[in-house]
Amino acid sequence: MDDLKNKQSGNVSEQVILNAARDVFMEKGMDGARMQEIADKAGINKAMLHYYFRSKEKLFDKVFVEAFKEFWPQVQDALKIESPHEALESIVQAYIETFMEKPYLPNFILGELHRTPEKFGLLMNEVGIQPKVIVDFLQQQMEMGYLKKTNPMEMMINIISMCVFPFAARPLMIQLLMKNDEEKWNHFMEGRKESIMNIIKECYFIKQ
Amino acid sequence: MDDLKNKQSGNVSEQVILNAARDVFMEKGMDGARMQEIADKAGINKAMLHYYFRSKEKLFDKVFVEAFKEFWPQVQDALKIESPHEALESIVQAYIETFMEKPYLPNFILGELHRTPEKFGLLMNEVGIQPKVIVDFLQQQMEMGYLKKTNPMEMMINIISMCVFPFAARPLMIQLLMKNDEEKWNHFMEGRKESIMNIIKECYFIKQ
DNA sequence: ACCGAAATTAACCAAATGGTTAAACTAGAT
DNA sequence: ATCTAGTTTAACCATTTGGTTAATTTCGGT
Numbered sequence: 001m002d003d004l005k006n007k008q009s010g011n012v013s014e015q016v017i018l019n020a021a022r023d024v025f026m027e028k029g030m031d032g033a034r035m036q037e038i039a040d041k042a043g044i045n046k047a048m049l050h051y052y053f054r055s056k057e058k059l060f061d062k063v064f065v066e067a068f069k070e071f072w073p074q075v076q077d078a079l080k081i082e083s084p085h086e087a088l089e090s091i092v093q094a095y096i097e098t099f100m101e102k103p104y105l106p107n108f109i110l111g112e113l114h115r116t117p118e119k120f121g122l123l124m125n126e127v128g129i130q131p132k133v134i135v136d137f138l139q140q141q142m143e144m145g146y147l148k149k150t151n152p153m154e155m156m157i158n159i160i161s162m163c164v165f166p167f168a169a170r171p172l173m174i175q176l177l178m179k180n181d182e183e184k185w186n187h188f189m190e191g192r193k194e195s196i197m198n199i200i201k202e203c204y205f206i207k208q
Numbered sequence: 209m210d211d212l213k214n215k216q217s218g219n220v221s222e223q224v225i226l227n228a229a230r231d232v233f234m235e236k237g238m239d240g241a242r243m244q245e246i247a248d249k250a251g252i253n254k255a256m257l258h259y260y261f262r263s264k265e266k267l268f269d270k271v272f273v274e275a276f277k278e279f280w281p282q283v284q285d286a287l288k289i290e291s292p293h294e295a296l297e298s299i300v301q302a303y304i305e306t307f308m309e310k311p312y313l314p315n316f317i318l319g320e321l322h323r324t325p326e327k328f329g330l331l332m333n334e335v336g337i338q339p340k341v342i343v344d345f346l347q348q349q350m351e352m353g354y355l356k357k358t359n360p361m362e363m364m365i366n367i368i369s370m371c372v373f374p375f376a377a378r379p380l381m382i383q384l385l386m387k388n389d390e391e392k393w394n395h396f397m398e399g400r401k402e403s404i405m406n407i408i409k410e411c412y413f414i415k416q
Numbered sequence: 417a418c419c420g421a422a423a424t425t426a427a428c429c430a431a432a433t434g435g436t437t438a439a440a441c442t443a444g445a446t
Numbered sequence: 447a448t449c450t451a452g453t454t455t456a457a458c459c460a461t462t463t464g465g466t467t468a469a470t471t472t473c474g475g476t
Contacts, residue, residue, distance in 0.1 A: 013453080031239035033324065035434060038399045050435060109375050114315045115240065117379035124384065131384050153385060153396075154403050158370055160377075164257060165369035168318050168376055171325035171466050176332065176339050188361075195362050202411050219421080243464060253425050258465060 014052050017042045021049075021063045026104035028113050030060050061123070064112060067105060068127045079133060084141040085205070088159070091134070092196050093188045095163035096189060105169040133157070147204050157203055162196050222260050227248045229257075230271050234312035237319045238268050269331070272288050272320060275313060276335045279306045287341060292349040295411070296367070297309055299342070303371035304397060314375040339364070354410050370404050 021044035035056055039046040053059035067161075078090030082173040095188045099106055113120055124130075138152035147155075166173060191200060243264055247254040251378035255349055259364045261267040281300075288300030307314055332338075346360035355363075374381060374397060387391040 028323075029239065029319070031236075034432090035358070036385075036432090046434090047436080047456085051453075054435095056434065057353065073210065104322075107318060110315060111237070111319050111322075113379050114312075114319075114379070114475065115236075119385065120379065121383050129384075135385075151403070154400070157374055157381075158404075158407065161373035163368040164368055165373040165376070167320070167363055168373070169368075171321050173365075175329050194360070196366075197332065199366065199407070199411050203407050242462090254464090255426085255466080256424065259423075262465095264464065369472090 013044065013048065016151075017044065017049060017052055017059075018063060018066065020069065023058055025063050026067070026102075026108045029108065030056075033154070035062075050092070059129060061119075064108075065123055065126055067108065068100075068123070071102070071105065072127060074098055074130050076133065079137045084146045085201075087137070087198055088192075089197055092163055092193055092200075093157065096193050099164070099167045100186065100189060103167060103170060106164050110117050110168060145206070148203065148206055150204065158198070159200060162192075166192070219251075221252065221256065225252070225257060225260055226274065229267050233268055233271050233317045234275070234310075236321060238264075239317065241268075255325060258295065269327075271314075273331055275310075275316065275333055276331070276337065279310070279313065280337050280379075282306055282336060287345045292354045293409075296408055297401075297405055299367065300401055300408075301373055303368070304401050307375045308394065311375060311378060313360070314361065314372050318376060344409070353414070356414055358412065360411060367404070367408060369399075370407065376399070 016036070021033075021038045022039060024038045028034075028037075031066060033056075035049055036046055038059075039049055040047075049056075049059060053062060074094040077089055078094050081087040081090055134156045135152045138147065138155055140151060142149045168182045170185065171186075174180060174182055174185045178188070225246070229241075230244045232246045232249060236242075236245075241264075244254055244259055246375075247257055248266075250256075257264075262268060271376060282302040283299060285291060286302050287295055289295040289298055342364045343360045345356065346363055349355045349356045378393065381392045382388060382390055387398070
């Protein structure tokens, strides 16, 4: 009856809760999420949520940090590549592929960012995020003559904008541009990896 | 004592409520907003909200449609200009300037978009929004040889992404890139009107 | 001065919601 | 078998929240 309930090992339940919490928080945001819904999705009693994570806010923070940790390293790793072309290609790929797998993530982060901007800085530190690494990387490449000399911050914002914004506007795009065909959107985003690289090449790489 | 209370004229109170509701909904979103806070900000009794707008949802919808109506026409008007260069410049300006005045608007819209994607299509119709007009415009210009022949949808997404995304990520940018200096961010966005145009020119205009 | 309709308020209500508690259960150690 | 510490649950609680009601006020028209 109570099929695969894993009693003995406490940390299993903890992970079950975190998974359920991630799903619900990602979809509804902090304000829209309900502890009961998380408990239901985890298949446990609501009191367990508080037993493992004291409060809704604590649970949310854990989910938030975990989500962030899941995607930022991929961006950071991309910068370890020497060739600027490959590095930028990796960044574009990291953003688009990570978010293709977790389409709710961008809006989740952006929403939370507006809800509690103060808390955000602290959490960023905890995860060790420093957008300056991208700016610095671009600046270096410019100074070494591998990229056109422009404003590196502007360049970073442009690249991230083109990668991330479509995810933020995804439901709108699917409805109004893709005639409700999700697959069409996925296909579009697949192609964008290359098409964004073309823009980057045309605008930022030195033609020879 | 009760200074400038405007009793008799119903539509005045109605507008007072709508203004307060706009402020609160924009900042907190539908889920985070509280009817009491709206009433307080409007300086009236909570029951008045329901007297004029039946329910929270009805009030929210009104605010949402009104907000949308406020900015979309500016985008649409920009397309009436013949010269593609000036038209695109107007679009970039319309987005950036509108959102500079209402920095919460993008996140408000994007958040709602994820909360109730279904409702969104209906509201879009009510306001008369049709992103296809931009795509069509670009396609025309390409066929007439004024713009490079590329995927017009992709081009539109790129332009809108570069214009709008920084607003969605505004608190993050201010904290991590601007050292909490909001004015610096405003200055950055001022400059972006031109810098985005440069990208557009380089990638999409035909060089002669 | 008075009437009636619209506007406004205080008090109230039911449901939802985050959180708590005390008791019961589980499993490994002795 | 029993003890104990960690786990799980049902029932409960206080507060919040959207919404309602009935009475009162306001004000233009007569």
